[in-house]
Amino acid sequence: MNSIIFRVGSTVVLPFALLLSLYLLWRGHNEPGGGFIGGLIAAAGYACYALPRGHAALRKVLPIDSLQLLAFGLSAALISGIAGLMGNAAYLTHAWTEVAGIALGTTLLFDIGVYLTVLGAILTFLSLFLEQ
Structure with a gap:
């Protein structure tokens, strides 16, 4: 995968994929979208960046270990309940509040947990793939 086109294109794709994934994460607790699709899009952006460059580039661009992302995600999803x-009320009955006109609730914490879990799981697999 040593294509110059893929290498240059992935440099542009990664920031846009991360921004789109965060947008879908934020909008997902009230409208279609959410943590799962946001995590998939972020992982796709990291995969596009890492495939032509290798494991060292993935470690350099990812600020935290992928297994730690997975653990933080599971913890956030569990805490949201x-x-x-x-x-x-029942576990995972979500609570809502309004701060400065913005509706916030534990569903956002749950979506963040799903986002981080999906991202961590896929990046762990990708990392193991790139090490070989």
């Missing part, structure tokens, strides 16, 4: 238990 505690608000329901504290309010004498």
